[in-house]
Amino acid sequence: MTPSNAPATATEDRLYVLTGTCPSVLGSVELVTGFLFQRRCYVTELQTFDDTEGKQFYIRAEFRPMDDIDIEVVRNEFAEAASRYDMTWQIRDSRRPTRCLIMVSKYDHCLQDLLHRYQTGHLNIDIAAIVSNHPDLQGLAAWHGIPYYHLPISAETKARQEAQVWHLIEQTGAELVVLARYMQVLSEDMCSKLHGKAINIHHSLLPGFKGARPYHQAWEKGVKLVGATAHYVSEDLDEGPIISQGVEAVDHSFTPEKLANKGRDIERLTLAxxxxxxxxxxxxxxxxxTVVFAGHN
Incomplete structure (x- = not known):
């Protein structure tokens, strides 16, 4: 005999993600799980975190409707329930890919990796366009059938070039901008517009080696760790909120070129x-x- 509380089979292969944050109060977990249970939505994954320092609660729930429901009705009903907890929330269709615009200069390792993961379905994204201040990678974009925009930049044309980039973001409906080794500093105005919507990648070396040829500087100091950091873009160069980091051990046998190669490997994995x-x-x-709930590789 099948237990009465056994999970049913969804009428359609639908999967939604509910994310929310609110002040740390009793009942915030039940708010989400109870609401979904009452509407016969089966929770497939649940993650929570209570920030005792900031007195803030975070929750992420993936769920499948067991019945044929109107998700807009669900959103409206949850809005009423969440308001009692002062919760900021969203319910998204996980099947819908995140529309992206990628910016790159001449280094292609991060772009190559993102394109491969995109084509194989490892990343649930839709790459709307590739923008570069150099023409070098146009052939790569063409091979993948993705529009490529060569927008040169100089100190005199920076404002105009960024206006062109912003027009493309709006025109393509890009929800995320990925700086895949785009070797230009975005203006404060552009950083402000892209708050929480642009990810950058850069090397992470201890001590910090800035300026030209960082891996040569690192080799001269005999570094034993090479890493990379992916973060949201902010007005403070390379100091935005961190999303992911990667690190690997190296030793005296690594030449500057080998250090750079190892760094590029970590950069592409960390950005992806x-x-x-x-x-x-x-x-x-x-x-x-950032509060980051672990995902599946």
């Missing part, structure tokens, strides 16, 4: 992880910090 976490709605941005 950050894009995946963002596109799966696992990242909560709170001030200059």
């Amino acid at each position: 992880k950050a894009v995946k976490l963002h596109s799966e709605h696992r990242v909560f941005l709170t001030g200059n910090r």
Whole structure:
């Protein structure tokens, strides 16, 4: 005999993600799980975090409707329930890919990796366009059938070039901008417009080596760790809220070129992880910090 509380089979292969944050109060978990249970929505994944320092609660729930429901009705009903807890929330269709615009200069390792993961379905994204201040990677974009925009930039044309980029973002409906080794600093105005919607990647070396040839500087100091950091873009260069980081050990046998190669490997993996976490709605941005719920590789 089948237990009466056994999970039913969904009428359609639908999967939604509910994310929410509210002050730390009793009943916030039941608010979400009870609401979904009452509407015969089966929770397939549930993650929570209570920030005892900030007195803030975070929750992410994936769920499948067991019946044929109107998701807009569900959203309206949850809005009423969530208001009693002062919860900021969203319910998204997880099948809908995140529309992306990728920016790149001449280094192609991160772009190549993102394109491969996109084509194989590892990333639930839709790459609307590739923008570069150099023409070098146009052939790669053409091979993948993705529009490529060569928008040169100089100190004199920076404002005009960024206006062109912003027009493309609006025109393509891009929800996320990925700086896949785009070797230009975005203006404060552009950073403000892209708050929480742009991810950058850069090397992470200790001590910090800035300027030209960082891996040569690192080799001269005999570094033993090479890493990379993916973060949201902010007005403070390379200091935005961190989404993911990667690190690997190296030793005296690594030449500057080998260090750079290892760094590029870590950069592409770390950036892909950050894009995946963002596109799966696992990242909560709170001030200059992030709450990141682990996903599946």
